[in-house]
Amino acid sequence: MIKVRPFIEAEKCIGCGRCVSVCPVKPCVIEMKDVDGVVRKAEIVHPEVCDLGKACERACPTGAFSFKD
Structure with missing residues (x-):
């Protein structure tokens, strides 16, 4: 089973x-x-x-946050 995980660029x-x-x-x-x-970075x-709710992805103003498998 592949689990999707949070990722930050x-x-x-x-x-x-x-x-x-x-x-x-x-x-x-x-x-x-x-x-x-x-420099501070997430x-x-x-x-x-992670509950995979993607609130973090929606809140990111630069699109640095995503979810990958």
């Missing part, structure tokens, strides 16, 4: 945190991480608990 992520704020799952599937101590940290 780091180069498109602007670090706004909208995906984290709308994630209904606790612990959140996504966390904001510092990259090189300067990172998938708990893909196994």
